Amino acid sequence: MSAHLPAPLDALLQPAAYPHPVRDVQVVETHISWVFLTGEFAYKLKRPVCFPFVDLRSIERRKLFCAEELRLNSRFAPQLYVRLCPVTLEGDRLRIDGRGEVIDYAVCMRQFAAADELGTLLANGQLAPAALAGFGRELARLHAALPRADSGERWGQPAGVRALLLRNLAECEQEAGRLGTADTVRSLSRTYAARIEAAGPCLARRRAQGQVRECHGDLHAGNIVRYDGRLQAFDCMEFEPAFRWIDVAEEIGCLYMDLRARGFDAHAQSFVAGYLGESGDYPACRLLRLYGAHRALVRAKVAALRAADAADPRLREASRKEHCRYLDAARELLAVQRPRLILMCGLSGSGKSWLAERLALELPAVHLRSDVERKRLGGLAAQQRSGAGVGEGLYSAAMTAATYERLRACAAEVLGGELSVIVDATCQLREQRERLSSLGPACDARVCVVFCHAPAGVLAARIAARQRAGLDPSEADRGVLALQRAGFEPIDASEGLTVIEADTMRADVIPRALRQILAAGRGAPATTSAGGSVN
Numbered sequence: 020m021s022a023h024l025p026a027p028l029d030a031l032l033q034p035a036a037y038p039h040p041v042r043d044v045q046v047v048e049t050h051i052s053w054v055f056l057t058g059e060f061a062y063k064l065k066r067p068v069c070f071p072f073v074d075l076r077s078i079e080r081r082k083l084f085c086a087e088e089l090r091l092n093s094r095f096a097p098q099l100y101v102r103l104c105p106v107t108l109e110g111d112r113l114r115i116d117g118r119g120e121v122i123d124y125a126v127c128m129r130q131f132a133a134a135d136e137l138g139t140l141l142a143n144g145q146l147a148p149a150a151l152a153g154f155g156r157e158l159a160r161l162h163a164a165l166p167r168a169d170s171g172e173r174w175g176q177p178a179g180v181r182a183l184l185l186r187n188l189a190e191c192e193q194e195a196g197r198l199g200t201a202d203t204v205r206s207l208s209r210t211y212a213a214r215i216e217a218a219g220p221c222l223a224r225r226r227a228q229g230q231v232r233e234c235h236g237d238l239h240a241g242n243i244v245r246y247d248g249r250l251q252a253f254d255c256m257e258f259e260p261a262f263r264w265i266d267v268a269e270e271i272g273c274l275y276m277d278l279r280a281r282g283f284d285a286h287a288q289s290f291v292a293g294y295l296g297e298s299g300d301y302p303a304c305r306l307l308r309l310y311g312a313h314r315a316l317v318r319a320k321v322a323a324l325r326a327a328d329a330a331d332p333r334l335r336e337a338s339r340k341e342h343c344r345y346l347d348a349a350r351e352l353l354a355v356q357r358p359r360l361i362l363m364c365g366l367s368g369s370g371k372s373w374l375a376e377r378l379a380l381e382l383p384a385v386h387l388r389s390d391v392e393r394k395r396l397g398g399l400a401a402q403q404r405s406g407a408g409v410g411e412g413l414y415s416a417a418m419t420a421a422t423y424e425r426l427r428a429c430a431a432e433v434l435g436g437e438l439s440v441i442v443d444a445t446c447q448l449r450e451q452r453e454r455l456s457s458l459g460p461a462c463d464a465r466v467c468v469v470f471c472h473a474p475a476g477v478l479a480a481r482i483a484a485r486q487r488a489g490l491d492p493s494e495a496d497r498g499v500l501a502l503q504r505a506g507f508e509p510i511d512a513s514e515g516l517t518v519i520e521a522d523t524m525r526a527d528v529i530p531r532a533l534r535q536i537l538a539a540g541r542g543a544p545a546t547t548s549a550g551g552s553v554n
Contacts, residue, residue, distance in 0.1 A: 155293025
């Protein structure tokens with residue numbers, strides 16, 4: 020927006036008002052702030068406004084929320100947020116960081132180009148999905164260090180969450196009335212309310228487990244920027260604690276939804292994959308659709324407010340389209356989905372993880388990898404070496420059994436959220452396959468097995484190359500490969516599994532496997548055998 024500045028703040032349009040060289044000053048106005056762009060730095064002042072969600076009429080309140088903005092954002096983007104600056108008036112001279120009377124406060128930030136904001140990078144095709152996986156991993160590490168809600172605090176209590184979500188639905192419906200879309204919002208209300216009620220036990224359990232934390236609070240693509248070579252979140256929700264003291268599932272659900280609403284499904288899936296792989300918080304999947312729909316309704320409401328306030332017809336129409344796009348996203352997330360359970364199967368070096376990672380982006384599906392979860396059980400990071408020998412420690416029979424039980428438990432959480440999952444493990448024993456595939460009927464999921472294979476020489480070469488690189492979670496060597504080959508129990512028709520052959524030497528293995536997985540979900544499953552021998 021263009022700004023309408025009261026005196027004496029209009030003096031901040033002059034380069035001389037700043038404590039560093041400035042050639043030109045531009046100002047952007049939002050609902051609650053003025054942002055002065057000076058080139059190297061941006062200065063953000065709170066407007067003296069009063070809304071139902073925030074009162075900024077006093078200088079004390081504006082200072083408080085400037086300080087909160089600096090405190091909260093310093094966790095997520097310490098390179099961007101610099102300091103709290105007094106705005107001073109000495110005679111008729113207004114200054115940032117001056118010596119006169121303090122008349123206001125500003126947050127000093129490092130200025131960045133609008134072209135580096137995530138939404139723009141995506142729209143211009145300048146960001147691969149892998150970048151969002153990296154951001155997801157970093158966000159998981161940040162979340163792990165955030166303050167957690169105490170048992171006596173109100174944040175994240177199921178009754179409070181229910182009231183907040185339903186209140187937002189009502190507010191969205193009210194604002195949608197201005198754009199003629201109130202009926203669309205109302206059509207979602209019954210399904211939305213039912214999902215909220217069903218989520219109650221999960222909300223309570225996760226709160227008791229410490230998953231309600233002081234998060235960013237508004238993590239959509241417009242609040243993420245590529246700075247100093249990596250994606251960083253900025254503009255935390257500083258003025259309303261209830262919007263940031265949330266389950267981490269809501270935080271990831273917000274960005275997951277926003278990326279999908281913008282048409283970047285692979286980026287959304289990469290983000291979730293990075294987050295879950297780092298955190299191991301697969302129970303969050305049970306809430307991803309609900310919280311994604313909630314945040315879609317929040318964004319739809321904001322877009323409707325922007326459309327109502329816009330004087331420019333082009334801005335009004337763009338906001339209306341954005342409003343409708345987010346309503347579509349909410350409808351899609353609330354619709355009942357029948358997920359897929361895909362079991363990868365094959366010897367080490369057969370390309371299971373390579374193929375699973377790529378199929379996960381295309382389907383989309385959550386990728387659960389046994390090598391990662393085994394190390395998580397052992398208290399190790401994915402790339403850490405265990406030093407355990409074959410059949411010992413991390414690779415003992417007991418630990419292998421525990422790993423498969425964890426895979427089953429995590430897959431159940433993902434399927435419980437109506438999301439598809441790929442379980443990436445050797446699955447060499449019939450018992451292992453039966454335990455995992457039994458989740459299909461229990462979770463109303465379509466089940467198939469992707470059996471990966473390659474020539475014996477290729478398996479050995481791949482394992483050797485992986486060992487030399489030292490970058491993969493797998494610690495399998497040729498000795499492990501020999502034991503797997505000797506103990507592999509071939510899949511036969513009596514297991515009742517739909518088996519998809521995946522020759523990972525073929526250039527078209529990804530699209531072929533994808534077509535067959537999708538075909539396996541239509542009608543009654545066809546039972547086939549893997550065929551051939553394991554070599």
